Amino acid sequence: MITATRRWVRRNRANFAIGAGVLGAGYLAGQYVLGKLSEARQRMSDERIAKENLRRRFEQNQEDCTFTVLAILPTATENILDAIPVEQVLEELQKQKAERLARSVGPSEIASSAPPSVADTAEDDAKSSSYQSEGYVHASQMEGGGGGESSTGSVEGVAAPGERKSTKSKAQLWNEMKISSITRAFTLLYTLSLLTLLTRVQLNLLGRRNYLASVVSLAAPPPANQESTINLENHDDDNFEHAYGNDFETNRKYLSFSWWLLHRGCLDLMDKVRVAVKEIFGHLNPREEITIERLSELTLEVRKKVEGATEEERRTCKWLTYLIPPQNEEEFVLQQSGLSSSTESTSPTTSTSLRRLIDETSDLIDSPAFTHVLTRLLDAAFSHLVDVKISQLSYKIPPVSESAARVHEIVGDVKAKVASSLAVFCRQAHSIGSGVNNEYLTAIESVRDLEAFAAVVYSSNFEFESPENVSISRPTTAAGESNRTGLAAADAEFEDAWRSALAKEDGKQ
Structure with a gap:
């Protein structure tokens, strides 16, 4: 029996070897496939x-x-309101109106009336026979004797004998x-839009550095002698946050x-806007009645003067001088x-990292x-x-309902006096610059191009954040220009990423 079994095994040993090889190969192949699947799932x-x-x-x-913009x-x-x-x-204007009322009615009626607003003052001026100059008329100059003098001098809104007379006509x-109220509102809109974009660029550049430093620090295994220790604060040379320029001092100076x-x-932007407003709105009479379409056309003309009338002019318009100081003004x-004084010395690493941040921001x-994004933000603002605001508050046009099932009221050529719009410009200036519940900031941030631009800034140019690009020596002007040249060379890649981000946003609509 044993001999027969041995002979059978010898006769079929080749088959056994082949079968074992097949089973082994199958097992190894199965383990390889399972390993690859596990790696793919893990990846x-x-x-x-x-x-x-x-x-x-x-x-x-x-x-x-958003919180940073509202805070600053x-x-x-x-500064703009003071300017x-x-x-x-x-x-x-209210004092001059009070003077005219003091000459025409009794002082008791003036004292009992409410202080006039911009629109009320315009209505009073519309009733006057001419639009000529009128100076202050003190109570002592009015007809009616000493009794009228003593009683009128105490009326609120009428100039007292010791006050300086106005040297300007009505x-x-x-x-x-007219010029100041429109200029102030428009300047605040430009400032809000530019501040929103500048803050997005700054915080997203710092956020990119912080993210990259955290990823590298997690991927790098800790040294063997530090596996069981807790390091609360690391100022050593192997700190990835310092290697990528993400230190507290640099961030503070950059922001x-x-x-x-x-x-x-x-303030420089205010001067540019004032010139455009004077040229476009200078011929308007405050008592003139215009339509909301005409006001929109005049506003667009002002924007063309400030930003550029054509696409090419808007593309070549330089906003850098309003956002970033020249190099000789940085200190x-x-x-x-x-954050700095003439007696303090800045470390070379901090200077290099700060210079790279400023150069990339400028680019x-x-x-x-x-x-392109700034134009879209200004369109929304x-x-x-x-x-919305002037249309509803000055022209009394009801807001358009978002519901398609609702029948909209057909509004004809509604006209309103320029003076009533000036009152809205005055009040809305405070709303535009408000740091709490800012409707204009909400309208600006609803522009999808803003988030796409921020995403491109946050996720592009990682190659410029490598630690080997951080030099220990203090950068010279030539080094700064070389860095700017390197960033400019990546402009085509930035534009490709920008178009890809817009394409993804279009796909979500």
Whole structure:
């Protein structure tokens, strides 16, 4: 029996060897396939987690941008309101109206009446027989004797004997009121749009660095001697955040450059807007009645003067001088922000990292994508002011319902006096520059191109964030120009990413 079994095994040993080989190969192939499937599942899971982490970081970054704009916008608003004191001109007009009333009616009637508004003052001027100059008339100059003098002198709104007389005529005051109120509102719209874009660029550049540093730090295994230790603060050379320029000092100095727009850029922009407003609105009489379409056309003409009349002019319009200080003013901006002084010395690494951030920001501001997005933001802001606020408050046009089933009321050529629109311009200036519940900021952030632009800034040019690009020596002017040249060379890649982002957004609609 045993001998027969041995003979059978010897006769079939080749078959056994082949079968064992086939089974072994099948087992190895199965294990290989299972391993590849497991790796694919793990890779897909890691990619999904990474994308979710990136999306969550990006969304949080955009919320931070909104809160930052609301926090620093009142600073620019205060500077613009101080530079264009429309309320003082209105007060002069109200005093002149009170003087005219004091000559025509009794002082008791003046005291019992409410203070006039811009529209009320315009109505009173419309009833006057001429639009000529009228100076102050004190109570002592009125006819009626000493009793009228003593009683009228105490009336609120009438100039007291010791006050300085106005040197401007009523026509001059109304013209100044018209130009100043429109200029102030338009300047605040430009400032809000530019501040929104600048903040998006700054925080998304810093967010990109922070994200890249966190990814590299998670991917790099810790040293063997530090596996069981907890490092609360790391200032060593192997700190990835410092290697990628993501240190606290650099970030503070970089963000402080928004001081230029808040204190200098907005005022320079105000001068440019004032020239355009004078040229377009200068011929309008405050008592003239115009339609909302005519007001929109005049507003568009002002925008063409400021931004450019054609696509090519808008593309070549430079906004960098309003947003980023020139290189010889950078130290001054840091000193004004309280982050630098003449006695302090900045580390070479910080200077290099800060210079790279400023150069990349400048290149982004000069890019065609920035101008395109800014135009869309200004479209939304001006539309909210003219087509919504002035249309409803001055022309009494009911808002258009979003429901398609509702029958809309057909409104004819509704006209309103320019003075009534000026009153809305005055009030809306405070709403545009408000740091709480800002409707204009909400309208601006609803533009989809803004999020697409922020996504491109957040996810592009990772190759320029490699640690080997961080030099230890202090950068010279030639080094800064070389860095700017390298960033400019990636402009085509940036434009491709920008078009891809817009294509994805179009697919979501």
